Amino acid sequence: MxxxxxxxxxxxxxxxxxxxxxxxxxxxxxxxxxxxxxxxRGSARHxxxxxxxxxxxxxxxxxxxxxxxxxxxxxxxxxxxxxKGGGDLGPDLSGTGTRNPDLDWQIRHLKEPSSVxxxxxxxxxxxxxxxxxxxxxxxxxxxx
Ligand code: HEC
Numbered sequence: 593m594x595x596x597x598x599x600x601x602x603x604x605x606x607x608x609x610x611x612x613x614x615x616x617x618x619x620x621x622x623x624x625x626x627x628x629x630x631x632x633r634g635s636a637r638h639x640x641x642x643x644x645x646x647x648x649x650x651x652x653x654x655x656x657x658x659x660x661x662x663x664x665x666x667x668x669x670x671x672x673x674x675x676k677g678g679g680d681l682g683p684d685l686s687g688t689g690t691r692n693p694d695l696d697w698q699i700r701h702l703k704e705p706s707s708v709x710x711x712x713x714x715x716x717x718x719x720x721x722x723x724x725x726x727x728x729x730x731x732x733x734x735x736x
Contacts, residue, residue, distance in 0.1 A: 650734055658731025661724055665717070673735060682714060689733040698729035 606690035662668070668682035692698060697708055702725050717725065 650730060654727050654730040655734045658727040658729070660733055661720075662708075662730050665720075665728075685732065685735050687735065687736045691705070693733065695726075695729055695733060698732045699725050702728055 640733040670679045672678045672684045673679065674686045675684060688698075692701070701708045701712075701714075702716075702720070703718040704716050705714035717728075720728070
């Protein structure tokens with residue numbers, strides 16, 4: 593006859609097996625496969641791993657120039673800011689400065705969205721001048 597105490601004893605090994613399998617699966621995902629890209633992207637965006645640019649990059653003149661460009665380009669066809677205006681083919685951009693606090697990331701994303709966001713359908717803005725791209729990116733960083 594199996595006592596209830598014996599039954600209880602069988603549970604811990606079963607549980608640690610599950611944990612081991614989960615850890616292994618996680619390990620494999622980190623090593624390679626599609627998950628690896630997502631993880632790298634995640635850490636590149638992590639504020640601690642990639643601290644925001646110094647405050648001087650959020651020069652109010654640049655923010656204003658970027659905001660004007662944003663209205664003049666067709667960004668607004670796909671994006672809203674704070675739920676206002678525009679379309680919804682792309683995400684609402686409020687908070688993008690917190691989600692992607694790196695100036696270089698923002699510029700690279702504008703030049704070639706799919707180079708930093710796998711499979712992105714956002715059009716490339718590499719036709720814009722470096723100064724315009726920078727102003728737009730700085731405006732993006734100001735959207736906390
Ligand atoms: C045809 C629609 C379209 C247009 C036009 C467009 N975007 Fe996007 N945008 C997207 C889509 C879709 C995504 C989501 C995929 C990605 O992150 O690339 C996105 C993502 C973004 C992101 C990242 C958002 C986040 O926080 O994850 C930023 C920043 C951005 N767009 C800025 C801009 C700016 C600035 C312009 C204009 C110069 C613009 N977009 C024009 C469709 C568009």
